[in-house]
Amino acid sequence: MIAEIGAFALILALALSIAQAGLSFAARMRRSSALAGAGEGAAIAAFLGVAGAFAALMHAFVASDFSVANVAMNSHSEKPLLYRVAGTWGSHEGSMLLWCLALTGFGASVAGLGRTLPRGLRALTVGVQGVLGTVFLAYTVFASNPLARVLQPPVEGRSLNPLLQDPALAVHPPFLYAGYVGMSVVFSLAVAALIEGRVDAAWSRWVRPWALAAWSLLTVGITLGSFWAYYELGWGGWWFWDPVENASFMPWLIATALLHSAIVTEKRGALAGWTVFLALAAFTFSMLGAFLVRSGVLTSVHAFAVDPTRGVLLLIILGVTSGSAFGLFAWRAPTLGRGGMFAPVSRESALVLNNILLAAATATVLLGTLYPLIREAMSGEAISVGPPYFNLTFTPLMAVLLVLLPIGPLLAWKRGDAGGAAKRLQVAAAVAVVAALVVGLLVAPRSTWGALGVGLGGWLIAGALAEIAERTRAFRVPGAETWRRLTGLPRGAWGMTLAHLGLGVFVLGAVFEVSWKVEAAEALPVGGALDVGGYHVRLADVRGVNGPNYDADRGTVVVTRAGAPVCEVRPERRLYLVGGQTTSEVGICYRGLSHLYIVLGEHRDGGTYLVRAYWNPWASLIFIGPVVMGLGGLVSLSDRRLRLGVGRRRKAPAT
Amino acid sequence: MRLRAALAALAGVFCLAAASDPAERLPDPGQEAQARAIFRDVRCLVCQNESIDDSEAELAHDLRQIVREQVKAGRSDAEIKRFLTDRYGEFVLLTPSWSAGNLALWGGPFLVLILGAALLFARLRNRTPEAELTDVELERLSSISKDETP
Numbered sequence: 001m002i003a004e005i006g007a008f009a010l011i012l013a014l015a016l017s018i019a020q021a022g023l024s025f026a027a028r029m030r031r032s033s034a035l036a037g038a039g040e041g042a043a044i045a046a047f048l049g050v051a052g053a054f055a056a057l058m059h060a061f062v063a064s065d066f067s068v069a070n071v072a073m074n075s076h077s078e079k080p081l082l083y084r085v086a087g088t089w090g091s092h093e094g095s096m097l098l099w100c101l102a103l104t105g106f107g108a109s110v111a112g113l114g115r116t117l118p119r120g121l122r123a124l125t126v127g128v129q130g131v132l133g134t135v136f137l138a139y140t141v142f143a144s145n146p147l148a149r150v151l152q153p154p155v156e157g158r159s160l161n162p163l164l165q166d167p168a169l170a171v172h173p174p175f176l177y178a179g180y181v182g183m184s185v186v187f188s189l190a191v192a193a194l195i196e197g198r199v200d201a202a203w204s205r206w207v208r209p210w211a212l213a214a215w216s217l218l219t220v221g222i223t224l225g226s227f228w229a230y231y232e233l234g235w236g237g238w239w240f241w242d243p244v245e246n247a248s249f250m251p252w253l254i255a256t257a258l259l260h261s262a263i264v265t266e267k268r269g270a271l272a273g274w275t276v277f278l279a280l281a282a283f284t285f286s287m288l289g290a291f292l293v294r295s296g297v298l299t300s301v302h303a304f305a306v307d308p309t310r311g312v313l314l315l316i317i318l319g320v321t322s323g324s325a326f327g328l329f330a331w332r333a334p335t336l337g338r339g340g341m342f343a344p345v346s347r348e349s350a351l352v353l354n355n356i357l358l359a360a361a362t363a364t365v366l367l368g369t370l371y372p373l374i375r376e377a378m379s380g381e382a383i384s385v386g387p388p389y390f391n392l393t394f395t396p397l398m399a400v401l402l403v404l405l406p407i408g409p410l411l412a413w414k415r416g417d418a419g420g421a422a423k424r425l426q427v428a429a430a431v432a433v434v435a436a437l438v439v440g441l442l443v444a445p446r447s448t449w450g451a452l453g454v455g456l457g458g459w460l461i462a463g464a465l466a467e468i469a470e471r472t473r474a475f476r477v478p479g480a481e482t483w484r485r486l487t488g489l490p491r492g493a494w495g496m497t498l499a500h501l502g503l504g505v506f507v508l509g510a511v512f513e514v515s516w517k518v519e520a521a522e523a524l525p526v527g528g529a530l531d532v533g534g535y536h537v538r539l540a541d542v543r544g545v546n547g548p549n550y551d552a553d554r555g556t557v558v559v560t561r562a563g564a565p566v567c568e569v570r571p572e573r574r575l576y577l578v579g580g581q582t583t584s585e586v587g588i589c590y591r592g593l594s595h596l597y598i599v600l601g602e603h604r605d606g607g608t609y610l611v612r613a614y615w616n617p618w619a620s621l622i623f624i625g626p627v628v629m630g631l632g633g634l635v636s637l638s639d640r641r642l643r644l645g646v647g648r649r650r651k652a653p654a655t
Numbered sequence: 656m657r658l659r660a661a662l663a664a665l666a667g668v669f670c671l672a673a674a675s676d677p678a679e680r681l682p683d684p685g686q687e688a689q690a691r692a693i694f695r696d697v698r699c700l701v702c703q704n705e706s707i708d709d710s711e712a713e714l715a716h717d718l719r720q721i722v723r724e725q726v727k728a729g730r731s732d733a734e735i736k737r738f739l740t741d742r743y744g745e746f747v748l749l750t751p752s753w754s755a756g757n758l759a760l761w762g763g764p765f766l767v768l769i770l771g772a773a774l775l776f777a778r779l780r781n782r783t784p785e786a787e788l789t790d791v792e793l794e795r796l797s798s799i800s801k802d803e804t805p
Contacts (some may be wrong), residue, residue, distance in 0.1 A: 233708050242704050344779050354772030364764040371751075372761045379756060384698050386706065386749025393764050412797065520678050602711075610677075 003068050007054020007147040010097075010589055012135040013049030013104065016042045019546040020107070021130030028123040034143055036123045040111035042127055046133055050101045057097060057146050058088045067153035070094060070146045076159035076578055078549045083160060086170035090160045092310070093146035093211040093617035095173060099290065101138050102181035106210075107133055110185055117206060125185075132184055135317050142330035143310050162583050163549065168228040176221030176248060180286040182214025183251060186258065187283035190276045191325055198278060204266035207279060210635055211262060212495075214282075215255040216633030222248050222501035226513030230623075234584040234599045236519070236614040238622055241390045247289035247370040254282045257358040260351045268413060270339030270348060274355070280329060284322040285362075289316050297373060309438070343415040350408030350416075357401040364393040402456055402507065404462020405500060409468060424470050443516065450515030457511060460504030464497050490582040495636025509593070509621025518615040521601075523608040533615025535596055536560045538566075542600070542609060550574045552585075555600040555609065559589050571600040593620040679716070681723055690726045693735055696749050706749060731736060 024039035026032070063083050066072040075084055083090075089098040102170045105356045107129035114122045117310070140146070146573060163169075174603065184206040189207055194197045224250065230238040239245060258278040265275040295311025342348035376382050410421040436455030469475070471493065472485040520532040530540035543554040552574040561568040569587030576583065589596040601610030681687040694708035699715040707715040707722075718739075725735045739747050749755045 237709075240704070242797065342779075347777070349779070352771075352775050356768060356775065359771060360661035360764045360767040363767040367760050367763045371757075375756060375760075382744060382746040383751050383757070384746050384749050385751050385760070386696070386698065388696055389760075392750075393761070397764065397768075 002056050002059050003065065003147045003149065004615030006053040006060075007145065009052035010137070010145075010147065011141055012101075013046045013053065014134065014141050015106075016046035016049055017104070017130050017133035017137055020046055020131075021134055023349065024123045024127030024130060024298045025236075026293065026316050027468025028120050028127065031120070032135070033119065035095065036119065036126075039123065039126050039130070040114075043104070043111035043130065046130075046137075047101075047104040050097070050104045050137070052574045054088070054097055054101050057094060058085060059084065061087045062145070066155070066157050067149050068146075068152045068331045070156050070283045072150060072157050074160050075157040076549060077156060079159060079165070080548055082167065082170055083165045086173075087160050088162075088178075091166055093140070093144045096136070096140050096144050097146045097175070098173060098177050099181060100133070100140050102177050103129075103136055103184055103358070106182060106185045110188070114477065119205065120204065121189075121192050121196055124173070124195055125188045128188035128191045129184065132188065132321065137323060139313060139317060143313055159549065159576070159578040162574070162579070162581050163232060164500045165229055165382060166232055169232070170223050172221055172224040172228060174221075175224060176216050179214050179221050180248075180251060180289065182210060182217060183255065183283040183286045185210040186279040188216065190279035193276060193492065194325075194328045197332055197335045198274035199265065199336050201266050202267065204275065208259070208262050208266065209577050210278075211255055211258050211502045212633050212637050214475045215252070215259055216630045216637070218248070218252050218255060219626050219630040219633065223254060223623055223630070227623050229587045230619075231588060231597075232583070235584050236517070236597050236599075236616060238513075238619075241368065241387045241559045243369050244293050246365050250369075251282055251285040251289060252450050253358050253365065254278055254285050258282055260354050260358075264348055264351050265339070268340045268342070268348060269337075269514050270342065272336040272339060273333045276333065276336065277329060277358075278355075284325075285316070287314075287318045287322065291315055292369070310523050339378075340414070342413070345411065345413045345418045345638070346416045347408065347413045350404070350411055352355065353404060354401065354408065357397055357404075361394055361397045361401070364390065364397065367394075371539070399456065402460060402503070405460060405503075406466065406561060409467045409496065409500075411621075415549070423464060425466055428459055428466045431462035432456070432459035434458075435651070445516075447515045450511055453511030454508060457504050457508035459635045460507060461501055464500040464504060467500075468493075468497050491639035492636050495632045495634075495639065498635055499629045500632075501631060502625045502630075504620050504625070505628055506625025509618045509623075509625055512618035513616050515621060516617050519612070520614075521610065521612040523604050524611045526608075526610070527610050530611065530613060532613040533596070533617075534561060535566065535613075535615065537598060537611070537613045539594070539611055545572075547574065549578065550576045553600060553609075555587070555611070557598050559586055559598075559602075567596075569596075569598055571598050573600050590620070594640070677721065679719060681727060683727075686723075686726050690719075693722050693732060694725070696736070697722070697739060698747050699709070700743060700747060720763050738787055 020039050020042035021037075023035050023042060027035035027039055040137065057068075059065075060071045061066045061075050062081065064071065064077040066074060066075075070091055070093045071087075074094070079087070087094070089095045098510065105128065108128060110122075114125065118127070120431050138296045164302060167476055186207055189203065189210070193203050226238050227244070229245075230236070254387055258275065261271050264271045266357055280363060291311060291314040297311065321655040327515075337581030338350075368389050372383050372385055407421055410424050411417070432455045435458035436451045439454040440448065443450070468486075468489075472482045472488060474482045485536045518533040520530050520537075522528070524530065524539045526539055529539070534557065538558045538560070539555055540558045541552055543556075545552050545554045552572040554570050554572045557569050557571060559568070567589040569589050571587035572585035574583050574585060575581075582603070584599050587598040587600075589598070594615070597614040597616055597619075599612045601612060603609055681690060691701065695706050697707045697718060699705045699707045699710035699718070701712050701714050702710045705715075708720045722735055723741075725738065730738075736748060745752060751760055753761065785803055
């Protein structure tokens with residue numbers, strides 16, 4: 001019964017989305033605030049409808065109602081509660097429902113929070129959001145209904161892929177989807193601006209918080225996914241340039257470019273056309289990601305819920321929505337105007353360079369992901385594009401961007417002072433050089449690239465701090481004055497500093513991990529030991545354990561250094577009974593920022609176990625850095641100049 | 656195309672890392688390092704998307720053995736890679752070749768870069784001269800605006 005109510009709510013939400021689009025467009029044409037209000041009401045009601053359907057599906061998963069096809073295919077009654085809940089979005093149908101939940105949720109927020117937007121723009125934005133909602137809800141209802149029943153319910157479900165039964169991965173999709181779909185608001189705002197034929201500071205001021213929110217969520221989502229890959233796949237790697245990772249990385253890169261170009265549009269009225277283009281591209285890449293992951297056109301370690309027939313439908317949705325938006329762009333963009341002038345050395349130029357490099361980086365990821373498909377379709381020849389390609393193209397582009405990064409914030413708008421910026425960055429440059437030299441000379445084995453990378457990380461971190469020092473006139477005015485300025489800095493400034501700082505932290509971690517990772521592997525009997533990175537790793541014991549839905553060999557690994565005990569970890573090798581998959585649960589011994597990463601491998605003849613151990617120096621920074629970046633986004637979002645509805649509150653007493 | 660389909664059918668098995676398996680290792684550390692470097696550039700053909708360095712699949716094991724034998728016989732990286740592409744096609748290497756067919760792949764990002772730079776350059780050149788501020792005005796302006804530029 002609950003599943004039927006959910007299915008009904010979903011269909012109702014589809015009808016409401018159609019109404020939302022129709023009413024809002026009519027409101028714009030007739031300039032009727034009554035119709036606009038009705039459209040907004042429909043947007044909020046549509047969200048409630050999808051939320052109802054989502055709750056019904058979650059109930060079916062938690063209660064293990066195997067008469068619902070999706071639950072029977074993807075759940076199992078012996079699965080722990082967390083994974084039964086997470087199973088709601090662990091399948092093709094469920095994840096599309098989550099997508100719709102986020103989409104209508106953002107539509108409802110625009111309707112609810114958009115009071116400060118000009119009326120026409122608001123109605124159009126809610127309308128476009130309604131069109132997107134209609135398209136994706138129609139897909140969900142007609143092609144991918146998560147609440148469909150089966151005639152003869154099985155006694156037991158087929159369970160969720162065991163690799164996905166993991167806390168990080170249970171929360172990873174909600175973040176990722178909220179980030180992906182958050183771009184839809186920016187997309188709708190861009191389409192609305194194109195229809196209105198006007199992009200002004202008020203518009204960019206509106207784009208920024210949504211882009212920031214989506215970007216922050218996407219940053220956290222990607223980091224969670226990467227962390228999951230790191231400890232769950234058991235290879236010790238954290239980024240594989242896998243098509244599915246790339247699918248989530250492209251919207252992130254575009255959103256990063258958008259955040260920066262929107263600043264230029266807001267402050268200087270320039271780059272309006274380009275900002276609108278990026279706003280359209282960000283959600284296009286989100287939809288491309290949704291298509292790539294589900295269509296099965298790419299082979300990937302993460303591909304899930306693959307279904308080629310429905311993939312074609314998603315491709316059509318992508319083609320039609322983005323195609324018409326970009327068509328509109330080509331038609332209307334020339335009317336948007338050029339905005340203010342700027343000198344070659346200026347904040348504008350720096351932000352344009354940032355955008356050019358990010359666009360080129362996105363092009364490498366896009367080409368690297370899709371080129372094998374294109375080439376095979378055109379000439380029938382199969383090629384592979386793997387990590388070496390990205391190391392040769394993406395990495396140098398990013399390195400140039402990162403070298404330039406600290407300079408941009410120190411340049412003035414319109415006409416910057418290169419000499420002054422160089423002077424203010426002297427300390428940061430010194431920090432970078434010293435860091436590179438120290439690491440290059442003292443860390444064994446010597447690695448020139450590693451030393452340069454550490455220098456780059458130091459440059460970013462010191463550069464971000466130099467910018468704060470400049471704003472507060474630190475060391476040039478009395479401490480009290482600096483303090484006063486420090487506390488008076490807008491949150492937006494702190495957000496930027498944190499984001500750039502986080503990037504530097506990430507670079508440090510990534511460089512250390514890549515350059516000085518040590519690996520050892522031995523077939524050990526119980527009681528045997530191996531040495532890695534100065535640590536003595538002893539396999540003290542292995543015993544069989546029975547988990548809720550798996551059997552496992554659980555090793556007890558005792559780590560010592562120079563005879564002194566360091567830690568004890570319990571890596572497992574699990575055999576999931578339903579489906580018969582083997583997975584490894586890595587044992588990670590955290591040593592400050594570094595990880596000793598231990599994997600228990602297969603049982604060999606003669607009673608030995610294959611044990612692999614990796615010393616991953618500073619690996620924690622790889623995940624801490626992006627979290628700091630995401631935090632920077634949130635801090636920036638809390639800036640009162642960006643806060644949604646500030647104007648409304650100020651006006652409130654008058655009404 | 657048929658090759659890909661056949662491989663996709665085999666791809667059901669999930670592969671776990673195992674290149675550093677001591678049972679397979681070469682005695683000479685230099686040669687072993689050379690072999691490992693090659694592994695990272697060779698695709699495990701039956702896996703989802705992994706190099707043979709990462710994969711536990713049967714085929715990856717066989718490919719590692721072939722590569723190790725050839726390294727032991729003193730053959731160069733290029734010779735070994737040619738040996739592999741002769742048998743499995745370009746698909747087996749994770750680094751796409753520098754060939755005409757891959758021109759767009761390698762050149763695309765740099766085309767974007769050049770295009771962007773050209774647009775920026777055009778924009779900067781087409782500046783209509785504006786009234787310049789005097790030094791005194793600039794000084795005043797920077798003291799006013801310094802506190803609020805983000």
